Amino acid sequence: MAGRGRPTGPTGPVLTRGLALLAAFGPTRPAMTLSQLARHTGMPLSTAHRLLGELVEWGALERDDTGSYRVGLRLWELGALAPRGQGLRERALPFLEDLSQITRENVQLAVREGTEVVFVERIGGSGAVPVLTRVGGRFALTATGVGLVLLAHAPTEVQEDVLGSRLERFTERTVTDADRLRRMLADVRVNGFSISDRQVTMDALSVGAPIQDERGQVVAAVSLVVRHGTASPHTLSPLVRTSARAISRALAEGYRAG
Amino acid sequence: MAGRGRPTGPTGPVLTRGLALLAAFGPTRPAMTLSQLARHTGMPLSTAHRLLGELVEWGALERDDTGSYRVGLRLWELGALAPRGQGLRERALPFLEDLSQITRENVQLAVREGTEVVFVERIGGSGAVPVLTRVGGRFALTATGVGLVLLAHAPTEVQEDVLGSRLERFTERTVTDADRLRRMLADVRVNGFSISDRQVTMDALSVGAPIQDERGQVVAAVSLVVRHGTASPHTLSPLVRTSARAISRALAEGYRAG
DNA sequence: ACAAATCCTTCCATTTCCCGGAAGTCGGGT
DNA sequence: ACCCGACTTCCGGGAAATGGAAGGATTTGT
Numbered sequence: 001m002a003g004r005g006r007p008t009g010p011t012g013p014v015l016t017r018g019l020a021l022l023a024a025f026g027p028t029r030p031a032m033t034l035s036q037l038a039r040h041t042g043m044p045l046s047t048a049h050r051l052l053g054e055l056v057e058w059g060a061l062e063r064d065d066t067g068s069y070r071v072g073l074r075l076w077e078l079g080a081l082a083p084r085g086q087g088l089r090e091r092a093l094p095f096l097e098d099l100s101q102i103t104r105e106n107v108q109l110a111v112r113e114g115t116e117v118v119f120v121e122r123i124g125g126s127g128a129v130p131v132l133t134r135v136g137g138r139f140a141l142t143a144t145g146v147g148l149v150l151l152a153h154a155p156t157e158v159q160e161d162v163l164g165s166r167l168e169r170f171t172e173r174t175v176t177d178a179d180r181l182r183r184m185l186a187d188v189r190v191n192g193f194s195i196s197d198r199q200v201t202m203d204a205l206s207v208g209a210p211i212q213d214e215r216g217q218v219v220a221a222v223s224l225v226v227r228h229g230t231a232s233p234h235t236l237s238p239l240v241r242t243s244a245r246a247i248s249r250a251l252a253e254g255y256r257a258g
Numbered sequence: 259m260a261g262r263g264r265p266t267g268p269t270g271p272v273l274t275r276g277l278a279l280l281a282a283f284g285p286t287r288p289a290m291t292l293s294q295l296a297r298h299t300g301m302p303l304s305t306a307h308r309l310l311g312e313l314v315e316w317g318a319l320e321r322d323d324t325g326s327y328r329v330g331l332r333l334w335e336l337g338a339l340a341p342r343g344q345g346l347r348e349r350a351l352p353f354l355e356d357l358s359q360i361t362r363e364n365v366q367l368a369v370r371e372g373t374e375v376v377f378v379e380r381i382g383g384s385g386a387v388p389v390l391t392r393v394g395g396r397f398a399l400t401a402t403g404v405g406l407v408l409l410a411h412a413p414t415e416v417q418e419d420v421l422g423s424r425l426e427r428f429t430e431r432t433v434t435d436a437d438r439l440r441r442m443l444a445d446v447r448v449n450g451f452s453i454s455d456r457q458v459t460m461d462a463l464s465v466g467a468p469i470q471d472e473r474g475q476v477v478a479a480v481s482l483v484v485r486h487g488t489a490s491p492h493t494l495s496p497l498v499r500t501s502a503r504a505i506s507r508a509l510a511e512g513y514r515a516g
Numbered sequence: 517a518c519a520a521a522t523c524c525t526t527c528c529a530t531t532t533c534c535c536g537g538a539a540g541t542c543g544g545g546t
Numbered sequence: 547a548c549c550c551g552a553c554t555t556c557c558g559g560g561a562a563a564t565g566g567a568a569g570g571a572t573t574t575g576t
Contacts, residue, residue, distance in 0.1 A: 522574090527566105531562105533564105534562080
C-alpha cells in the first residue's frame with residue numbers, strides 16, 4: 001500500500017463546491033459524464049464522484065442509462081417554486097396567450113438577473129419568425145426588446161456596469177455606442193416601451209414593455225417579436241403596453257390574494 | 259470570553275445538510291424565514307444562517323424585502339434543464355394544446371417519481387372542472403388517471419411497495435383494497451388506458467394513457483379530467499390514447515434529432 | 517485477440533474547513 | 547426603559563472531507 005492516501009485537504013467551502021457541479025450544467029450542456037464534470041469544475045475525479053453521489057441520492061441529479069449525469073426531477077420541482085420563474089410565468093400566461101392569439105406573433109416574457117436577460121416564457125406563432133432564445137436561456141441586456149426595458153429601469157449601478165463594458169455586437173444595426181444607448185434608454189423610460197430594430201438578427205424586430213409589481217417596481221418585461229417589415233413598431237407598442245399593464249395588475253391582485 | 263465556542267462537530271455530510279435546507283421548501287411553503295428553516299431542518303440557527311448565506315450567494319435562494327428566503331431564479335434555470343421536467347413539457351405541449359382545444363377539458367401531463375405522481379403540465383379549460391393539482395406538485399399514485407397508468411407500468415418492486423402499504427382514501431369511491439387495485443392495474447395494461455371515476459373528488463372523472471420513450475418504456479402519462487356525468491370514459495379514451503401515442507412518437511423523433 | 521486507453525469506483529491516512537454556543541445587534545411591543 | 551424574538555457575527559476544537567492510488571469495467575485501436 002505504498003503512498004496510499006496523500007491528503008492535501010479541502011480547498012473551499014463544501015456546499016459551494018457541490019453547487020459548482022450543478023453550475024456546470026447549462027442549455028448547451030444538459031448532460032455530462034463524471035470526467036467532463038470534473039474537468040469543468042477543476043476538481044479531482046474522486047471528489048467529484050463523491051459529491052455527485054450525494055446530489056444523485058438527494059435527487060438533484062439523475063443518471064441516464066449511459067451513466068451520464070442530468071438534472072433531476074427534484075430540482076425541477078424546486079425550481080417551480082421560484083417566484084420570478086414559474087410563479088411569474090403562471091400569472092402572466094393567460095395574457096401572453098391573448099397577445100399571441102391577437103397578433104399571431106412571438107410573445108416573450110423575461111426578467112433581469114444581474115447584467116443579463118433570462119427568458120421565462122416564449123410562445124411562438126407557428127408561422128412567426130423563428131427566435132433563437134429559449135425558456136431558461138440568457139441573453140445580453142442591450143439588444144432585445146425585453147432587455148432594453150429591463151436595462152432602462154435597472155438600478156444605476158447595473159446600468160453603469162453594462163454601459164461601461166464593451167457592448168456586444170450581433171448585427172450591423174446593433175447599438176454598441178454607450179452614449180447612443182443611453183439616449184435610447186431615456187426614450188424607453190419616457191415612452192413606456194422599447195424598440196429593438198434588427199439589433200439581434202437582421203430579419204427581426206421586437207417591441208417591449210415593462211411589467212411592474214404592486215409597488216411600481218419594474219420586475220419583468222413582455223415583448224412582441226415580428227419579422228422586419230411586416231408591422232410598424234408604432235402599431236405594436238399599444239398592444240404590448242396594454243398586455244404589460246394587464247399583467248402588472250394581475251401581479252398586484254395575486255399579491256393581495258396571497 | 260468565558261465559554262466561547264463549544265464545538266460539537268459536524269453531524270452529517272455538509273452538502274446533504276445544505277440540500278436539506280432546499281428540501282424544506284415546497285408548494286405549501288414557498289417562502290420561509292431563517293428561524294422557520296432552522297426549525298424544519300432541525301439545525302442550529304447559526305449553522306442554518308451560514309449555509310443559507312452560501313445558497314443565496316450562489317443564487318439557489320433569494321431574500322425578499324422582508325428577509326424571507328425564497329427559491330431563486332438560478333435554481334429555476336437549472337430546473338428547466340431537467341429532461342423529465344421542462345424537457346418533456348416542451349415536447350408534449352403542442353399535443354396537449356390540441357387535445358385541450360378539441361375537448362375543452364383539463365389536460366394533465368405527469369411522470370412517476372418513486373411512489374408518487376409529479377405533475378409536469380396542466381392546461382385547463384376555463385369552464386372545466388377545477389382541479390386541485392398544480393404544476394410541480396405531487397400526488398398519490400393510486401387514485402388519479404395518470405397515477406394508475408404510471409403505477410400499472412412501474413417496476414414490480416414499486417407496485418408491491420405501493421400495494422403493500424395502506425392506500426389513502428380521498429372519496430367514498432377511492433379504491434383502497436389491494437386486490438381490487440391489482441385487477442384495475444391489469445385492466446390498464448390490457449386496455450391501454452386507465453379510468454379514475456370519482457376517486458379523487460366526487461365531481462370529477464379522469465382517463466389516462468401511457469407515453470413511451472423510444473425503447474417502449476412508459477415514461478409519462480396524459481389524462482383528461484372532466485366533470486362527472488358530462489362524458490363517458492369510452493368516448494374520452496380514444497382521444498387520450500391518440501394524443502399519448504402522438505407524444506410518444508414526438509419523443510422518439512426528438513431522441514434521434516438530439 | 518490482445519493491448520492500450522479511457523472511464524468509473526473504492527479505499528483510507530491526513531488535515532482542513534465546518535460546527536454551533538455564546539455574545540452582539542436590531543426592531544417591535546408593552 | 548425593559549423585554550422578547552429574530553437575525554448576525556465570532557472563533558476554538560474536532561469531525562468530516564480530501565484526493566492520490568489501486569483496481570475494475572468498458573471501449574477503441576491494431
